[in-house]
Amino acid sequence: MGRVSDAKERLMDAVLELIWSGSYGSTTIDDICEKAGVKKGSFYYFFDSKSELAAEAFEASWKSKRIELDSIFSPTVPPLERLHKYFDFGYEFQREIKAKHGRVLGCPQVTLGCEVCTQEDALQKKIQVIMDQKRKYIESAIRDAHAAGEIHAPDAGLKARMLMAYYEGLLTQARIQNDVEVLREAASGMSTILGEKVAVTA
Amino acid sequence: MGRVSDAKERLMDAVLELIWSGSYGSTTIDDICEKAGVKKGSFYYFFDSKSELAAEAFEASWKSKRIELDSIFSPTVPPLERLHKYFDFGYEFQREIKAKHGRVLGCPQVTLGCEVCTQEDALQKKIQVIMDQKRKYIESAIRDAHAAGEIHAPDAGLKARMLMAYYEGLLTQARIQNDVEVLREAASGMSTILGEKVAVTA
DNA sequence: ATAGTAGTTGACTGTTTAGTCTAATTTGAT
DNA sequence: ATCAAATTAGACTAAACAGTCAACTACTAT
Numbered sequence: 001m002g003r004v005s006d007a008k009e010r011l012m013d014a015v016l017e018l019i020w021s022g023s024y025g026s027t028t029i030d031d032i033c034e035k036a037g038v039k040k041g042s043f044y045y046f047f048d049s050k051s052e053l054a055a056e057a058f059e060a061s062w063k064s065k066r067i068e069l070d071s072i073f074s075p076t077v078p079p080l081e082r083l084h085k086y087f088d089f090g091y092e093f094q095r096e097i098k099a100k101h102g103r104v105l106g107c108p109q110v111t112l113g114c115e116v117c118t119q120e121d122a123l124q125k126k127i128q129v130i131m132d133q134k135r136k137y138i139e140s141a142i143r144d145a146h147a148a149g150e151i152h153a154p155d156a157g158l159k160a161r162m163l164m165a166y167y168e169g170l171l172t173q174a175r176i177q178n179d180v181e182v183l184r185e186a187a188s189g190m191s192t193i194l195g196e197k198v199a200v201t202a
Numbered sequence: 203m204g205r206v207s208d209a210k211e212r213l214m215d216a217v218l219e220l221i222w223s224g225s226y227g228s229t230t231i232d233d234i235c236e237k238a239g240v241k242k243g244s245f246y247y248f249f250d251s252k253s254e255l256a257a258e259a260f261e262a263s264w265k266s267k268r269i270e271l272d273s274i275f276s277p278t279v280p281p282l283e284r285l286h287k288y289f290d291f292g293y294e295f296q297r298e299i300k301a302k303h304g305r306v307l308g309c310p311q312v313t314l315g316c317e318v319c320t321q322e323d324a325l326q327k328k329i330q331v332i333m334d335q336k337r338k339y340i341e342s343a344i345r346d347a348h349a350a351g352e353i354h355a356p357d358a359g360l361k362a363r364m365l366m367a368y369y370e371g372l373l374t375q376a377r378i379q380n381d382v383e384v385l386r387e388a389a390s391g392m393s394t395i396l397g398e399k400v401a402v403t404a
Numbered sequence: 405a406t407a408g409t410a411g412t413t414g415a416c417t418g419t420t421t422a423g424t425c426t427a428a429t430t431t432g433a434t
Numbered sequence: 435a436t437c438a439a440a441t442t443a444g445a446c447t448a449a450a451c452a453g454t455c456a457a458c459t460a461c462t463a464t
Contacts, residue, residue: 021320023225025225025226026227103320110374113378114312115227117378119225119228128378131378161384162368165368166367167367167371168371168374169366172316172370172371172374175319176312176315176319176329189364192394193395
C-alpha cells in the first residue's frame with residue numbers, strides 16, 4: 001500500500017553514470033539528485049549516504065551484468081571462444097560508451113575501487129566481491145580450455161589472475177588515454193598469456 | 203634576495219602523499235596546507251589551484267624517480283635482469299609503503315590518472331607523458347633482450363605495452379585488495395608474457 | 405645598515421555541500 | 435470514499451570549502 005516510485009532506481013542509475021564518467025569524489029549528492037530528478041528529501045528517504053547508494057547501485061548493476069556474462073560464458077560455448085567473445089564484447093561496449101559520452105570509461109569497478117579503497121571500507125569490500133566473481137568466469141573458461149587440451153594451464157587460478165590483471169590494466173590504459181584501440185591487443189595478449197596452441201593461423 | 207622557504211616543496215610532498223594514500227577528490231586544499239604546515243595564503247602564493255600543484259608535484263616526483271629507474275635500467279645490466287630488478291624493487295617498495303601506511307598504495311600515476319582523466323585535462327596529459335616514459339624503460343629492456351636472443355620479441359613496443367598493462371593491473375589489484383603478495387606473481391607473469399627461454403630451471 | 409624582494413599570516417568572503425525536518429501529496433487496499 | 439502507508443517537496447542549518455587581501459616578516463645583496 002502507499003504510493004509507488006522508481007526514484008530509487010533513478011538514483012542508482014544516476015550515481016553509476018556520474019561515478020563512472022567522472023569520479024566518486026566529484027559526484028555530490030546534489031548532482032545525483034539533479035540527474036535523477038529527485039529531491040534531496042527523497043534521497044535521504046531511500047539512502048543514508050552516497051557510499052550506501054553507490055554500494056547498492058554497484059550491486060544491482062553487477063547483478064544484471066552477470067546475466068550477460070552467464071550467456072557469454074555459457075559452458076555450451078567452447079572455452080576459448082568464451083574469452084574471445086568477452087573481449088570482443090568489451091571492445092564494442094567501450095566503443096559505444098565513447099560514442100555516447102565522448103570518453104572511454106574503462107572498468108567501473110576498478111575505477112571506483114582504486115579511488116575509494118583506502119577510504120570507504122564497505123564499498124571496497126563490495127567491489128572486491130564483484131571482482132572475485134568476475135574472475136571466476138575467466139578461471140572456469142581457462143580450466144575448461146585446459147581440460148580440452150586447447151591450452152596448457154594446469155593452474156587455472158594463476159592464469160585467470162594473470163589474464164584479469166592484464167585486461168583490467170588495458171581497460172585502465174584505455175580510460176586514461178581515452179582510446180578504445182588500446183583494447184585491440186586484448187586477443188593477442190590473451191593468446192600470449194594462455195599460450196593458445198591454435199593461435200598462429202599462418 | 204628576499205626570504206627563502208621550502209614551503210613549495212612541503213606542499214608538493216604533502217599533496218603526493220594525500221592523493222596517493224587517499225584520492226585526489228578527497229584531498230582538500232586545507233588538508234594539504236595542514237599536512238605541509240603552510241597557511242592558505244602561502245598556498246595561493248605558490249600555486250593557482252590544487253590541480254596545478256598536483257601537476258607540478260607529479261612532475262617533480264617523476265623526475266627523481268627517473269634517477270632510480272635509470273640505474274635499474276642501466277644498459278650495463280643484462281636486459282632481463284633489469285626487468286626482474288624492477289619488479290623486485292616494486293615489491294619491496296610496496297611492502298615498505300604498507301609497513302608505513304598500513305596500506306598497499308599501488309601506482310600513483312594510475313591511481314590519479316584513472317580518477318581525474320575525465321575531469322582534469324592538464325593533469326591527465328602530464329600523467330600520460332610520465333607513463334609513456336615509464337614504458338620506454340620496459341620497451342628498451344625488451345628490445346635488448348630480444349637482440350641478445352634471450353626472448354623472442356620482434357615487436358618490443360607491443361610486448362612492452364602488454365607487460366605494462368599486466369603490471370599496472372597487478373599493482374591496481376594490490377591496492378584494491380591491500381595485499382602485496384599479489385605482486386609475487388609479477389616475475390612469473392613476465393616470463394609468460396615475454397616467453398623467457400631460460401625460465402624453467404628444472 | 406638598509407632597501408627591496410620573497411615569502412608569511414590570518415582574518416575575511418561567498419559558495420557549495422551534507423544532512424534534517426515538517427507538511428503536503430499520491431496511491432493501494434479495504 | 436477513506437485510511438494508512440509510501441513518497442515527495444523544499445526550505446532550513448551548520449559545516450566545509452575555495453579563494454582573496456592587506457599588513458607583516460625575514461632575508462640578502464649591495
